[in-house]
Amino acid sequence: MATIDRAATGKPVAARHEPASLATALRRCAAFLRRNEPHLWTWGGRTAALVPLVALTLTVLVLTLKAWPAIKVNGAHFLVGSDWKPGNTYGATVHTDGVAHPLGSSYGAWPLIAGTLQSSVIAIVIAVPVSVGTAFALTERIPRWLAEILRSAIEILAGVPSVLIGLWGALTLGPLLANDVYPVIADHMPDIPVFSYFRGPTYHGEGLLTSGIVLALMIVPIIASTTRNLFAQVPPLPKEGGEALGMTDWEVGRRITIPWVRSGIIGATMLGLGRALGETIAVAMVSGSLLNTIAPNIYGTMGTIAAALVTQLDSAFTDGTGFEVRTLAELAVVLVGVLLVVNMLGRLIIRRTGHLDAPAGQGY
């Protein structure tokens, strides 16, 4: 009835057709998109591909700009020096190269750089064999139903907040290791190079080895679940070929399964290493968080770049000249640099060893 009334009043009937014309517009739009789909893919793809690069560049750029005055003043000393002196933040302000900073401030982050590398290397040395072994057991050794349960357990472990692991490390693991494990190791190490690094004193559980173990625990899930997925994709035929040749399971694993996904495992390790290098709060809780000390032995207290950033930020704001905050920004730039170098090394390794890799997706 209403429509007839409206038609009678001479109002445009189009009003009634509005939903229809919206549908038409949508249809036209869809047709347009469909016609131009190749372009959409091209440009959408290009944009998506650029996002990570732009994000990384902007982050580094902003950090570098922020850190620039500190980079100028601290100079090369920042990379090789071993002191962390904010100077007298309530005293006189001096100027170096036109940059204001408190009197007596001097920053050398070498202990932090070394600590970062040391703890991450320990973590990788522990985590890679454990992860590869876990992945191997999950794909080859354990009944499927049990493997599924363990696999989800690993994935849950990957999601446990690092602050929880750090707390556990500081309250339980560290003291346990320091009381019952470290002394045993330390007492049995001969006093010869390399091994002497494992001799006492063993301190109280906060330090390099504890940090490495906690980091390893955090990156095992990453490496293990990635490696498990890689192993699951190794076709059965080459493995059977090895068995039929009279190889043991260990030989098949070492010579066929692992090399088959070699690049992938290196990639997963780099992912884990990236996490270990950047891990902050857990390390801050178990390392001792020192700023200017390289651990004298493997049990010694130390600090890492990421841990220093989080523990020092608060006090850095008390520096009225803002120089300490800028120095922390410089520290962050160094961390990014370490990550990039490590990443490139990983790529180099993959390129060096990759020429024997099985072609991806080879149909078996």
Add this chain to the structure above:
Amino acid sequence: MANDGEHQATSRPIIGTTDSRSEERIDPILAALDPDRERPEHVICSQSLTLSFGQKRILDSITIEFRRGSITALIGPTGCGKTTFLRTLNRMNDKIPGFRYSGDVTLEGESIWGPSQDLLDLRRRVGMLFQRPNPFPMSIRDNVVAGVKAHRIAKGKQLDVLAEERLRQVGLWEAVKDRLNDSPFRLSGGQQQLLCLARALAVGPEVLLLDEPTSALDPISTEYIEQLLRQLTPALTLIIVTHNLGQARRISHNTMFLYEGELVEHGPTEDVFERSREERTQVYVTGRMG
């Protein structure tokens, strides 16, 4: 080794039969030189082998003997248990869940499941070539000597010598001698399969199991490999699963026909194909059943 094989191949008819073999054995000098003369005539014997995976029975009381130095073709429709039977001979089925067997399989008179039988050594003595080439992710040279290294048969410089010898034996040497350290995955399918054959031969097997070794290859590679297999006898005993009846007739001395897990007929290839005793065999070999 390669020359040796060629000599034997030319001295023997291309379509071998057991008859032609026994004629050869009459030669007294050859018989005296035959290193196998003290050993049982049959390398592998299957004695009422019954095999099942869980509730599913795959093989039903199979009794057959494989004569030393012969090629036996294993034919039958898909799902008849050919591959299962073949894989049983070097115990590749043992790990499959629900695997059960009764009866026995003997290698040189000794049960392959016997307590004194070393599984790894059994697999060295009974080699295998698969349906598709399965090179390992290592260099071409390392592929050839992978088994040799595992069994610690040779080391150091000997490995290079051995790799060359085996690659020559399969006729791959000229093609790969300049890229021994390259990936095997860039070789053609036929070349990859030859590489796998060289790898299987390198550990010095007595028996070679072949599971449709040419089904993924082009006709020229197939013909080449068939020729090569003939040259491997009588030094080796070959058992070949094939869907290609022409191939079975071309290369085998004996043929066994499996149907639904049952050994329907076996005997000299010509007899099985031309004078089948069983209706089912006749239906299959004449192509009326796939």
